[in-house]
Amino acid sequence: MAFEAFITALGNFGSLELWAFMLLGMATGLFFGLIPTTGALLAMALFLPFLFTMTPGQALPLLIGIGASVFQGGAITSILVGIPGTVPNAATVIDGYTMTKKGEAGRAIGAALTASGAGTIFTAVVALALIPLLLPLIMALRSGDMVFLVLIGIAFVVALTRGSTVKGLIAGGMGLMLSLVGFQDTTAAERFTFGSVYLYNGFELVALAMGIFAIPEVFAIAVRGSVISKSTAPKMVGMQGVWQGVKDVFHHKTTVAVSSVIGFVVGIIPGIGAAVATFVSYAVAKQRSKTPEKFGTGYVEGVIAPETADNAKEGGSLLTTLALGIPGSAEMVLILAAMMMVGLTPGPDMLTRHLDLSVTLLLVVLVIGILSTVICVPLGKYMAKVATVPSRLLAPLTMVIIFVGVYAADENFKHIVTLVIFGALGIVLRNYGYSRPALVLGFILGSLFEHYLFIALQRSGPTFFMRPISLGLIFVLILIFLYNPLKDSIVRRFAKGVRAQ
């Protein structure tokens, strides 16, 4: 079954359409990666309104193309300008920008991009190899298990994102509540519509997701003002240095392998984020190095480790999103939203009924990793100029695209009103530290949760959870909620010990 799907997926790459959407995604990802303060989340959100007119084979490669290439763009800005294009690229700044100041910008760029490519290739190959192992587990899942899987998805995002767990739970709960608006599948009863026909089908996902994610980001860009001045514009990069950087990656094979594994494992665990992967792999590379004192002084290994890890995270993240419906990051929450919009149900169906599509998407990650490296290595110095686009140009244009895009989803002005309401909510959530991915995830998974819960209750009664898999998932759920208190107590004890010494 897996082999047949692999052959079909390879065949899909004969389609020009797939290449067109994949390349559009890659170009968009690189562009938004290059501009500090934007990133994959905003880039993906901007495309949401257009997904209704697309097939799954068009929409998902587009978004995955963005996610798989954004860090490459971010690496260029981090190295040449000293400002991380995306948050996970922050670890690259430490040695990358120091190399630029030492006149080794080309070498740093060559190393960063080749390491990114290596990380992406590793992650895609491992994710593909894991599919046959995951299949029996996926096939054994029943409706009752899915109830807990949905809860685990939300719990992971809540417990492992930065800030207060209680605030995260409030946000996730709000998302679940919002998903209850409209007609209920099982009873055909109308809930919280207040007689409005517009709300019969619930809140429009595009307007909600754009309001919660995109509007606060664009406001923040407008408020922060310009990030990069002309005076800090990118320095010149020589091709000789670039090739030296490419060779450095092959010279540090073990660092690439270790960082790839770290990135992949962090990607599989939802909610941790690529920034953790990059800093952990940087620390591990420094610890393993025979010359740790060179790290931080413009050492090429300090660029290779984080850049390998942030890209290696993608495959792991995508695998859990596709197979279990548990997104590894805010970007993956948008991939879940996109799946719902194009008529796919996230979770086991993706590894059974739509296995060929899932394999195609993992191959897209692989191809994008190779292509963006091949394109960026020679063009990096020119691409870095994009980083100087001022926010006073970016904010108004992005805002217009968001509003027109949301309206265009099905030509309804009420979507704009919904966008404004959720935009305001998104700003409040962002500025007071509530988890926005948890809210959107709660909204997306809420209807699935209710659907599976009532099927499980109907089939097995109130004791539907008395199955080994369900009990195992409940145990995992408890562990997730214990994670933060346990971590805090360990950190406190450790700090106490250090102070006592």
Added chain:
Amino acid sequence: MKNRGNIIFLVIIIVATLVVVGGSFTMASFKSKLLPIVFGSGIAVLAIVQLVRETTRKDPPAKVVTDEDEEEMSEEEGAIDWRGFQKSAIWVLAFVGVTYLVSMLVAIPLFVLFYMKHLGTGWRTSIISAAATTAAIYIVFEMVLNVELYRGLVMRF
């Protein structure tokens, strides 16, 4: 520092969820009211817990703020530029208002032109950007995607 805005937000959440839970009890079917009651009660309890935390949080002793501290604080709650957010919100609401009353094709150039100017762009760049954006939106949406951009109340007469 106690965060007054967050406290108000939590009170709104508590009131809203209690209204939802109360309303859910009037629903006829058990299946319809189960989750609203469970989720609503859960959120209300969590919001009350957070509200107690916020209101009983002790203010840290005052200290001398250095330049470095200010840099670190820039992304924290206390340093949020609410005034900047409010100004942007007014621009966006004006854009939505003009769209509703006149038309999207009128609102877009006006919004881009004056919002860019407000953010510090020169007149020439603002005018060129406004014209180019409107043209691009018209070509992509009206001509290529066959989307009829919203005609406001005035344009419908």
